[in-house]
Amino acid sequence: MAKVLRYDRGIRLLGGLLACGVFLFLLAPLAVLVISSFSPTTSMAFPPSGASLRWYGEVLSSPDWLVSFQLSGLLVLYVVPTTVVIGTLAAYGLTQGDFPGRKLIQALALSPLMVPEIITALGLLYYFHGVGLINTIPGLWLAHSLVALPFVVRAVMVSAAGLDPTPERAATSLGASRLRVFLTVTLPLLRPGIIAGAVLAAVTSLGEVAVSALVAGANTTTVPLRIFSAVQFQLDPSMAVVSTLLMTASVVVMVVADRFARISEAL
Amino acid sequence: MSGAGHVEIDDLTAGYDGARILDLDHLSIHRGEFLSILGPSGCGKTTLLNCVAGFVEPTGGRIVIDGDDVTALPPYRRGLGLVFQNYALFPHMTVADNVAYGLKVRRLGKAEVAERVGEALRLVNLEDFAGRRPRQLSGGQQQRVAIARALAIRPAVLLLDEPLSNLDAKLRREMRVELRTIQRRIGTTMVFVTHDQEEALSLSDRVAVMNAGRIEQLGTPDEVYRRPATRFVAQFIGAANVLEGTVTAAGLLDAGGILVGAGTLRPGSRAVVAIRPERIRLDDAAAPAADGTGAGGTVGYRAFAGDAWHVEVHTASGRTITVQVADTGGGVADPPGAGTAVTLRWDPSDVIILDRDARDPDGDRGGDPAQAAHRAADRDPDGGGP
């Protein structure tokens, strides 16, 4: 293709400027945090008066924060396999299957996204009270899995909907059992959606607050929960440091995963 | 350079530095003619169309329509009609609103819009479908709406980008007739881009055969078929057998044992000729040739295609010549089966001389050395050279 005529340069420029404004709006609060995290003083005044790694040192030597980091990491390790297994199977069944109530189950699978978060949180709070899961790691594991599951289902469904049925038929005609076909043909074909789903599940679990705020407790303070309670009482750059670390982790995971799968298309 | 033509295109180039998609010396389109631009995919025909329509900025050259240089004008100021391969109808508007779109842009009065929409829809026999949505129409009907929409603005030129290739074979033939009828009735200049030679030959007043960004030949359908100017044209249209060899002392071309009599050829020079498959006869192997031309060979393959037989004959020198034998119905003229020895014959008048002296750049045609090199380059491996 040759260059497209630039007859509407002015309009494009205007649109581009508007879009840049929006991108700036999206980035601004995050950028402010990253910059504030290098503040040498206890003040959150912006821009900071200098640059230092003082607060990084404080955070990384604080036992409270380290416990929270460990807990958040542990939860990701639980939540990702749980949601990926359940979500992948469901997405495959929903797109390739044919059974009564398929539409209904699809709506159910995605409904936690559409139900106001406070209701999910309150429902789990009351339910977990009854079964003794408040302030426990299994409780948070289940809660995070519930919140992350629709993202995984949706991401894998994008891959599964575009699945070409002929390789599966070819494998079957070559004598492979159904399980073997699923493991050796179907799963590799679904890989982009699965990777995207896993990333979204990890990121959701790492950042979950709305439900965790009600079902967690003193023994189970995840990183974002600690930020949540800290922001309500004090503002110092240590939270900016934690936020920056959390963001960096997410963006790195995202960019690396995007190399393997076009997550851009799976959302 | 530019004459009294309706559309004059001069020295048009397009593409990125190094990779030129389009490199056109000159093309003049006459008022009211139906011109086809025919070529394989990637030959630059769509880029040419997009340059004329204004969607691709040429890197050089100019396009003049009715005396106005439109090269730098945006598409919406060119007043051209464009019919797309996928129709590109607005799905959120009725058929009538689609056709009225360009008229409303021109701020015509309500009554005039209605009148011209009706007129355009009558032209394509869709006046009863004015209130329908594009999605409720068949492919052929959608294409007719697209034509009506483009014609309603009374364009200086109607450009058609492979408009029939999304239709099935039967519908395509019907649309071909309809398109030609419409063009005869309203007399709008039409430029029709296609890769289908049959379409181009049957529809057009003139055909421009394109290859690698250039126009190889511009002429009436019978000219480009009967007197192809280049090897590419001979092979692309009608899949001619191209033979290349040295002229013997007797004035015959010897293409690896195949002797061709082709009028006046200078002994000792190299020449390139083409013979159409349907112009070759299959004779008994024993029958002697009166003038010494023709070639012996063995039938390698024959296939019945309804109206004719397609036969491949392998000559002693290893060349494959394709022959087409018209079916007579009674089976009298059926070609012999595979393995049978035959003699290939043709009339000297059916031999097309593509290059009289391949080594001499100052021959009677093709004085441009770049073009000669170019012609040599497109010698394709299967159907082509010896």
Place this chain on the structure above:
Amino acid sequence: MTRATRRWRGAGYVLPLVVFLTALFLVPLVQLLRLSFNPVDAYNAALPGFTLSHYGRVLTEPYFYGALLHTLLTAVLVAVLCVLLAYPAAYLLAGRRPGTLRTVLFVIVISPLLTSVVVRTYGWVVLLSGNGVVNRVLVGSGLIDQPAQLLTSYPAVVVSVTHVLLPFAIIPLTTALGGLDHNLHRASQTLGAGPVRTFLRVTVPLSLPGVVTGALIVFALAMGIYITPLLVGGVTEPLAGIRVYDQVTTVFDYPVAAALSFALLVITLLSTTLLGGAFRIWERRLYG
């Protein structure tokens, strides 16, 4: 394979999901629904029985129904703002061919999703605080004399909630704009319409499904959002989500919290279903 088994093809794959969601989503919601009808004792503990008194309180006390109304209006406002802001961003994103720039822009768009809601909100707290950037710019430019109380204001809540939910509007809109047939724009232009007219008559109407999808998602999420407004606006901000949170964490009145939640859920589902349904009818009439 018989017809009967074919009718159940693939059902086994969704079984784990159905079990999981039943146990952790449907059952808790049903329990919550039952709780909202339970009478309470003097200490707000649920008793067996049936009463409509909690719904009565929700519908008669301004503290609750005012919050529901305020939440509805806020959610509409945020949805409109999100769509308006999402359009230029999605337009730019959809027009880019895959490449490094597109990936970077895409990461920016979903960066709010990749970062915890508290992190994003914390960024706004820093920006809007007494000695934050916004106040400094306002004071420095002479627009105001002394730092304004931005943090616990309604505009701050709207801005931060819009920021948090904006990606949910950009993503479906990008998909819708990216899926438009480029030839439609070309057709419009060859018919004489300039870029502005083409945008208004072709691009905008055809991107409406994406706009509606994005607006509905943002609306539904804005109805229940509570962490962000709590951090930026404070616990006194009259939003239903914050009221529920407050009832649970300080008053310990679960049944009223449950009743308020269900009132919120009903309003949300009703609005989205009505809007979505109306749009679908309109769409069917438009496209035939």
